[in-house]
Amino acid sequence: MTWVKPSFLWMMYRCGWGTEENQETVLAVDITRDGFEWALRRACLSHYAEVLHADRGTWRDQVREAPARVQWDPERDLRLQPLPHRSLQLGLVGEAARLYADEWIVSVTDVTALARTVHAHVRDGELDAARGLLPGERPYPVRDGTLDHLMR
Template structure:
């Protein structure tokens, strides 16, 4: 079956979805230890969450980029994730989807969440022909994410390094077996329709 151009793929259960972020050790290690974001985590700044493990690996260089050395798997409530989607705006203007650029800018300014679709990545971090979701959270959404939606936080940096080492040695089959099992995330069409730029 052909993969749609835009689809949310994620590790999820009946009640939770796993998203990924990468932080400095000063933020990431206490977050993983305590299962909550520390006070130093700025709730008034936009934060981007990524349901795609490999897109996170592309973004953080397998946990090697400065300030992104700790890769976190954050399990959040599906209720919270769905709220963010329902209250999101596309991060860029889409002709035909928005009546005009000014209307989109007003929506973007009001929205506590924004959606961006970026090419999914393969194990070598090369772009795939379909896209994965990034979800930016600010204001109310960022605060809810940190203080209400988060169920657990795990440090998956060792997993990132192990998969990267296998890819580096050419053992893609073993690397693929270690990847989190991501599958299509169920979202109502009317929720995603305004976000398909």
């Protein structure tokens, strides 16, 4: 499984600013909107949610068959502390992973130096300087109903 993590700071939390073993290189991967939404429409939650699933067996069947999984994890601030809102993490397997690798990727950019520079500013208490270097992020507009099966 490969995971798409649309949040820069969540990714910094996950890879320890590019310092975790075997995670020393940080890549920004741009993918097509069509591909991202294809995966969202076919995704299931990575965990059982009583309000969304008839029962645990039905959910297990969905997880087994779905080409994508969604987790909602707490967004992170510059100090990588959890915020009260969540960011989507999109796991891709099987057909979705193949489409991601072969069709959806538009560009790949090494942002390791950026991660280290932002981290240095945070370590030095220069939060405004760090904030000014963050990639622009905004809420992702989805068509009505696209996420209904993934949240309540």
